[in-house]
Amino acid sequence: MDSPPFDELVTANRILAREGVVDAFGHVSIRHPSHPDRFCLSRARAPECIEADDIMQFALDGTAIDPGGRKPYAERFIHAAIYEARPEVRAVVHNHSPAVIPFGITATPLRPVMHMCASMGTEVPVWDSRAHFGDTNLLVTAMPMARDLAAALGPRAVALMRGHGCVVAGASLREVVFNAIYLQLNAELQLRAAGLGAITFLSDGEVAAVLKTRSSFTFERAWEYWCQRAGRPYDARPMEGPLAR
Amino acid sequence: MDSPPFDELVTANRILAREGVVDAFGHVSIRHPSHPDRFCLSRARAPECIEADDIMQFALDGTAIDPGGRKPYAERFIHAAIYEARPEVRAVVHNHSPAVIPFGITATPLRPVMHMCASMGTEVPVWDSRAHFGDTNLLVTAMPMARDLAAALGPRAVALMRGHGCVVAGASLREVVFNAIYLQLNAELQLRAAGLGAITFLSDGEVAAVLKTRSSFTFERAWEYWCQRAGRPYDARPMEGPLAR
Amino acid sequence: MDSPPFDELVTANRILAREGVVDAFGHVSIRHPSHPDRFCLSRARAPECIEADDIMQFALDGTAIDPGGRKPYAERFIHAAIYEARPEVRAVVHNHSPAVIPFGITATPLRPVMHMCASMGTEVPVWDSRAHFGDTNLLVTAMPMARDLAAALGPRAVALMRGHGCVVAGASLREVVFNAIYLQLNAELQLRAAGLGAITFLSDGEVAAVLKTRSSFTFERAWEYWCQRAGRPYDARPMEGPLAR
Amino acid sequence: MDSPPFDELVTANRILAREGVVDAFGHVSIRHPSHPDRFCLSRARAPECIEADDIMQFALDGTAIDPGGRKPYAERFIHAAIYEARPEVRAVVHNHSPAVIPFGITATPLRPVMHMCASMGTEVPVWDSRAHFGDTNLLVTAMPMARDLAAALGPRAVALMRGHGCVVAGASLREVVFNAIYLQLNAELQLRAAGLGAITFLSDGEVAAVLKTRSSFTFERAWEYWCQRAGRPYDARPMEGPLAR
Numbered sequence: 001m002d003s004p005p006f007d008e009l010v011t012a013n014r015i016l017a018r019e020g021v022v023d024a025f026g027h028v029s030i031r032h033p034s035h036p037d038r039f040c041l042s043r044a045r046a047p048e049c050i051e052a053d054d055i056m057q058f059a060l061d062g063t064a065i066d067p068g069g070r071k072p073y074a075e076r077f078i079h080a081a082i083y084e085a086r087p088e089v090r091a092v093v094h095n096h097s098p099a100v101i102p103f104g105i106t107a108t109p110l111r112p113v114m115h116m117c118a119s120m121g122t123e124v125p126v127w128d129s130r131a132h133f134g135d136t137n138l139l140v141t142a143m144p145m146a147r148d149l150a151a152a153l154g155p156r157a158v159a160l161m162r163g164h165g166c167v168v169a170g171a172s173l174r175e176v177v178f179n180a181i182y183l184q185l186n187a188e189l190q191l192r193a194a195g196l197g198a199i200t201f202l203s204d205g206e207v208a209a210v211l212k213t214r215s216s217f218t219f220e221r222a223w224e225y226w227c228q229r230a231g232r233p234y235d236a237r238p239m240e241g242p243l244a245r
Numbered sequence: 246m247d248s249p250p251f252d253e254l255v256t257a258n259r260i261l262a263r264e265g266v267v268d269a270f271g272h273v274s275i276r277h278p279s280h281p282d283r284f285c286l287s288r289a290r291a292p293e294c295i296e297a298d299d300i301m302q303f304a305l306d307g308t309a310i311d312p313g314g315r316k317p318y319a320e321r322f323i324h325a326a327i328y329e330a331r332p333e334v335r336a337v338v339h340n341h342s343p344a345v346i347p348f349g350i351t352a353t354p355l356r357p358v359m360h361m362c363a364s365m366g367t368e369v370p371v372w373d374s375r376a377h378f379g380d381t382n383l384l385v386t387a388m389p390m391a392r393d394l395a396a397a398l399g400p401r402a403v404a405l406m407r408g409h410g411c412v413v414a415g416a417s418l419r420e421v422v423f424n425a426i427y428l429q430l431n432a433e434l435q436l437r438a439a440g441l442g443a444i445t446f447l448s449d450g451e452v453a454a455v456l457k458t459r460s461s462f463t464f465e466r467a468w469e470y471w472c473q474r475a476g477r478p479y480d481a482r483p484m485e486g487p488l489a490r
Numbered sequence: 491m492d493s494p495p496f497d498e499l500v501t502a503n504r505i506l507a508r509e510g511v512v513d514a515f516g517h518v519s520i521r522h523p524s525h526p527d528r529f530c531l532s533r534a535r536a537p538e539c540i541e542a543d544d545i546m547q548f549a550l551d552g553t554a555i556d557p558g559g560r561k562p563y564a565e566r567f568i569h570a571a572i573y574e575a576r577p578e579v580r581a582v583v584h585n586h587s588p589a590v591i592p593f594g595i596t597a598t599p600l601r602p603v604m605h606m607c608a609s610m611g612t613e614v615p616v617w618d619s620r621a622h623f624g625d626t627n628l629l630v631t632a633m634p635m636a637r638d639l640a641a642a643l644g645p646r647a648v649a650l651m652r653g654h655g656c657v658v659a660g661a662s663l664r665e666v667v668f669n670a671i672y673l674q675l676n677a678e679l680q681l682r683a684a685g686l687g688a689i690t691f692l693s694d695g696e697v698a699a700v701l702k703t704r705s706s707f708t709f710e711r712a713w714e715y716w717c718q719r720a721g722r723p724y725d726a727r728p729m730e731g732p733l734a735r
Numbered sequence: 736m737d738s739p740p741f742d743e744l745v746t747a748n749r750i751l752a753r754e755g756v757v758d759a760f761g762h763v764s765i766r767h768p769s770h771p772d773r774f775c776l777s778r779a780r781a782p783e784c785i786e787a788d789d790i791m792q793f794a795l796d797g798t799a800i801d802p803g804g805r806k807p808y809a810e811r812f813i814h815a816a817i818y819e820a821r822p823e824v825r826a827v828v829h830n831h832s833p834a835v836i837p838f839g840i841t842a843t844p845l846r847p848v849m850h851m852c853a854s855m856g857t858e859v860p861v862w863d864s865r866a867h868f869g870d871t872n873l874l875v876t877a878m879p880m881a882r883d884l885a886a887a888l889g890p891r892a893v894a895l896m897r898g899h900g901c902v903v904a905g906a907s908l909r910e911v912v913f914n915a916i917y918l919q920l921n922a923e924l925q926l927r928a929a930g931l932g933a934i935t936f937l938s939d940g941e942v943a944a945v946l947k948t949r950s951s952f953t954f955e956r957a958w959e960y961w962c963q964r965a966g967r968p969y970d971a972r973p974m975e976g977p978l979a980r
Contacts, residue, residue, distance in 0.1 A: 024957035025851065044952070046960030071952075096851065098920065102928035105848050105935045113350050114408050115383040116270065116341065135940025137948045138850040163849050163937055185343065193347035194930055195439055200350045202408055205380025213382045217289070217316075222269035225291030358595050359653050360628040361515065361586065430588065438592035440684055445595045447653055450625025458627045462534070462561075467514035470536030603840050604898050605873040606760065606831065675833065683837035685929055690840045692898055695870025703872045707779070707806075712759035715781030 004032050004040050005173075006052040011232040012177050013047035015223075016093065018230040019181050022047045026095035026165070028180075029079040030173050032057060039083050039092075043070035060084045061143060074141045081146035082153065082169050089169045091176035096165035099187035104160035108194070110187060112202045117186035118210035119170075119179045120158045122202075127152035128162040138164050158183055174219035174237075177226070249277050249285050250418075251297040256477040257422050260468075261338065262293035263475040264426050271340035271410070273425075274324040275418050277302060284328050284337075288315035305329045306388055319386045326391035327398065327414050334414045336421035341410035344432035349405035353439070355432060357447045362431035363455035364415075364424040365403045367447075372397035373407040383409045403428055419464035419482075422471070494522050494530050495663075496542040501722040502667050503537035505713075506585065508720040509671050512537045516585035516655070518670075519569040520663050522547060529573050529582075533560035550574045551633055564631045571636035572643065572659050579659045581666035586655035589677035594650035598684070600677060602692040607676035608700035609660075609669045610648045612692075617642035618652040628654045648673055664709035664727075667716070739767050739775050740908075741787040746967040747912050748782035750958075751828065753965040754916050757782045761830035761900070763915075764814040765908050767792060774818050774827075778805035795819045796878055809876045816881035817888065817904050824904045826911035831900035834922035839895035843929070845922060847937045852921035853945035854905075854914040855893045857937075862887035863897040873899045893918055909954035909972075912961070 009030055016022045024046040032038035035057075042054045056072060057065040062080040064072050079092045103110040103126075110124045127149050129138055138161075140146050153159040153167060157179055160166045168183060170176030193199045202210075220237060227234040254275055261267045274286035280302075287299045301317060302310040307325040309317050324337045348355040348371075355369045372394050374383055383406075385391050398404040398412060402424055405411045413428060415421030438444045447455075465482060472479040499520055506512045514536040522528035525547075532544045546562060547555040552570040554562050569582045593600040593616075600614045617639050619628055628651075630636050643649040643657060647669055650656045658673060660666030683689045692700075710727060717724040744765055751757045759781040767773035770792075777789045791807060792800040797815040799807050814827045838845040838861075845859045862884050864873055873896075875881050888894040888902060892914055895901045903918060905911030928934045937945075955972060962969040 024960040044956060046956055046963075048960055049963055096849070098924055098927070101849055101924050102931055105924075106928050106931040106933065108931040114341070114346060114410075130938070130941070135938055135944055137944040138937075138941060139948075162935060163941070165849075189343055189346050189350075191927055191930060192343070192436055193351050195436065196347055196351040196353040198351065200407060202383075203375070203380055206375070206383060206408070209380055209382040213384075221289060221291055225269040225293055228291075228294055359586070359591060359655075434588055434591050434595075437588070437681055438596050440681065441592055441596040441598040443596065445652060447628075448620070448625055451620070451628060451653070454625055454627040458629075466534060466536055470514040470538055473536075473539055604831070604836055604900075679833055679836050679840075682833070682926055683841050685926060686837055686841040686843040688841065690897060692873075693865070693870055696865070696873060696898070699870055699872040703874075711779060711781055715759040715783055718781075718784055 004030065004034075004055075004057075006040070006055045008173055008235065009040060009042075009055055010050055010052055011227060011230065012173050013042065013050045014230040014232055015177055015226040016095065016180060017046070017048035019184070019226065021093070021097050021180050021184055022095050026093070027073055027075070027079075028093045028173075028177065029091065031083055031090045036087070038065065039079055041073065041076055041079055044073045062146075075139055077143050077146035078140050078149060078167060081143060081150040082167065085147070085150040086155075086169060088171060091170050091173040093168040093176050093180040094165060095168075095180060097180075097184045097187065099184045099191065100160065100166050101164075102191065103187055104162045104164070104166070110160065110190065112207055113186055113189050113193060113199060115202070115206070115210050117182045117189075118202055118207045119175075120183055120186065121156055122204050122207050123156070124158050124160060125152050125154070125156065126160045126162055129164070130162070172216075172219070174216070174223050178219045178222055181222075181226075249275065249279075249300075249302075251285070251300045253418055253480065254285060254287075254300055255295055255297050256472060256475065257418050258287065258292035258295045259475040259477055260422055260471040261340065261425060262291070264429070264471065266338070266342050266425050266429055267292045267340050271338070272318055272320070272324075273338045273418075273422070274336065276328055276335045281332070283310065284324055286318065286321055286324055289318045307391075320384055322388050322391035323385045323394060323412060326388060326395040327412065330392070330395040331400070331414060333416060336415050336418040338413040338421050338425040339410060340413075340425060342425075342429045342432065344429045344436065345405065345411050347436065348432055349407045349409070349411070355405065355435065357452055358431055358434050358438060358444060360447065360451070360455050362427045362434075363447055363452045364420075365428055365431065366401055367449050367452050368401070369403050369405060370397050370399070370401065371405045371407055374409070375407070417461075417464070419461070419468050423464045423467055426467075426471075494520065494524075494545075494547075496530070496545045498663055498725065499530060499532075499545055500540055500542050501717060501720065502663050503532065503540045504720040504722055505667055505716040506583065506670060507536070507538035509674070509716065511583070511587050511670050511674055512585045516583070517563055517565070517569075518583045518663075518667065519581065521573055521580045526577070528555065529569055531563065531566055531569055534563045552636075565629055567633050567636035568630045568639060568657060571633060571640040572657065575637070575640040576645075576659060578661060581660050581663040583658040583666050583670040584655060585658075585670060587670075587674045587677065589674045589681065590650065590656050592681065593677060594652045594654070594656070600650065600680065602697055603676055603679050603683060603689060605692065605696070605700050607672045607679075608692055608697045609665075610673055610676065611646050612694050612697050613646070614648050614650060615642050615644070615646065616650045616652055619654070620652070662706075662709070664706070664713050668709045668712055671712075671716075739765065739769075739790075741775070741790045743908055743970065744775060744777075744790055745785055745787055746962060746965065747908050748777065748785045749965040749967055750912055750961040751830065751915060752781070752783035754919070754961065756828070756830050756832050756915050756919055758831065761828070762808055762810070762814075763828045763908075763912065764826065766818055766825045771822070773800065774814055776808065776811055776814055779808045797881075810874055812878050812881035813875045813884060813902060816878060816885040817902065820882070820885040821890075821904060823906060826905050826908040828903040828911050828915040829900060830903075830915060832915075832919045832922065834919045834926065835895065835901050837926065838922060839897045839899070839901070845895065845925065847942055848921055848924050848928060848934060850937065850941070850945050852917045852924075853937055853942045854910075855918055855921065856891050857939050857942050858891070859893050859895060860887050860889070860891065861895045861897055864899070865897070907951075907954070909951070909958050913954045913957055916957075916961075
């Protein structure tokens, strides 16, 4: 199939807006399903407002393919550099979630407190643009800075960006949306728990067990719910993975 | 009467979703009114999306009766083990309330701060799956782990689950929904009060007095309100109990 | 005029529900405009659900006048005792606002941090039912306990009730609704500020200046707004007071 | 063009209400586009309720021009004094944002934690009416007090008002609305981060870089989003500034 699932990508934008992960800013992309050297991302527009015609295609250096007069996001390079570095990644979210940002501007590490949130892994790095680029407007508007961020992300699912937000990478659009929403929830839970005393985090073994046993059905159940909340049609997918039975 | 109140169970699901006690995950069940060796629980679907046709029946070991191709919740065993151990329990909620979870991952006990929330009792145990089962994905997907959780719950109304959520057991569907919502409120209140200094909790005598004098009308008044908020019809019930006069 | 403004009282109920001051519980009453020895209060029902036909009349000892089969609130005595003790009071709210409750269960006094919230006065007492009545279910269901609460309130606008909620008394329905909502806001603000360090409260002179210069127009502007949010028609009133010019 | 953009000003009011920056109180004004010695501001009404016919015009001393029986805000002098002192300012917001107020009543300075919020600058002064005017009702209802506030604001974009709220000044209506909303977000983020430890704020160089590179398109993208949330039509503007390319 050559035609990318633009409607699904619109739905992902609306879901992230409805769940408070993005506001006027933040974005979500997919790798093109039949052209892995491209990714699909909206023109520069608030996620809540995006329609299918807004979806553009980009090369892995962030160059727009057939822009048709549409203005791209200045920070499309975030997506480009992650797809460039990580062939297995098929979807990326960049957001400014208000729950997550506090963990990027303090020395408290964000760590998984709950099974649903284990996808962040046992270690979430904080990338600081100032380390290699000095005083900037913090926007990632060119490949060198984007590649520096992608290097900080490494093989992980999540990296925080100091004074800015975070990136989330995943193997599918439903997975990356799921992970961005539960990353936000984990941050909310950890913030609250911090006021009650020392926290028992998930052990490394628990995180590994969650990741190993998770099936696509987990993402499906949530996706149907989020579609309903966002007022978008739900398009069911066949189940995959160890718990799909 | 042989036909279980499936519409009421759908309403309970929608109420718990509307009040933020469940999101895409979490579930509520009832013991079958005429077959006490069965319970009724939706197929694996987000509570906000559930319809009457989604309600399945299960034996007290979690085996589906007449599944008709419907996929059950992997964690139906939580309900099974509580109904098995507690003949007087007629409804069970399992949820991941974001207000409650912090009390399962810190050493601060959840205790009643307000009369509406006394149903949790004076002691709320925290069950940790790691104690007897080691590093797992924390899901309760078989009877041995579910029975261990039910044993930790004992004769109480509420048990927290470390890094996961909680279970709430009650004598009726309206009571268990009420208790799950006010458990969440108590957690919210206790979290806020923790920032202001030492808390005066309800005394044991106060908790006992609340439980002794509570009538079914308390649950009715709240149920009508929650039905209205959830956009569900309200089906009034005759009052029972000491304050029904 | 003999006919009390039942529609306005319904609106007050809906506003308090919409603004989160009451949930399924809590209530608001007015003194009968032409029979000052009576007050008007809904039958026992969630404020969000109340209709004009639900409004009952009571004597100042809490006895229902012409109940017509309607079940009154068990705690109507709270209203009765305040009207009995305070001839100038024409409206009363009792609520369980989640922002306010933490100040009733800790030693941190609730004090005005902002001009809009000065109506609580410079001192907000906390009434504890346990002091004179021991271990109870905390409900104020008879005149002796209600009179004890009214005595704690004294000439003030607000008293907190430990482990329960608060009462707010005012010279008009619009004023008491305004004061209940801004009491909640003050509690919210004070809770947040408590995490940032020592708080500069309004001085006694500032509180006195706010109360002295406040006109009915302040309540009107807010009432129109709250009516719109609650989906209720707005019935404008002529302005009174020092700033009405 | 002589006719001021009243519809845009109504939209600004509705956006600020929808985003929780104003409630029944607070206001937003623009300098008259063709008569710079006038400003446009609603009659005294809650921002959520304002219609185009409510917009009045005022001289820079707060005198109403052609009031037509409409009652002005008692605090219109806040706007008057800022337009009088700052010829480059074309829009002003005064609000009581619940996230911002805690920073006006404690010694913790509000400082930018995130690039979107850099418009507040590196220093946000707190103006205390008590310093020069003693115990008042805190309302700024005459020019002397308003000029004192404007002097505290100086050349900055934001000043907090102790026990009251804040003022935000900008070069356009879209900019000032943007800055008021992201000021609120910064306050929310800083409050949360304060519970996690010492905060890394934006450096002075980063704040300068953000301000220098910001284009009008940033405000446009957000304005379209906020219009949609507030149920108002979006009127697109041509882009200006360094990043508009």
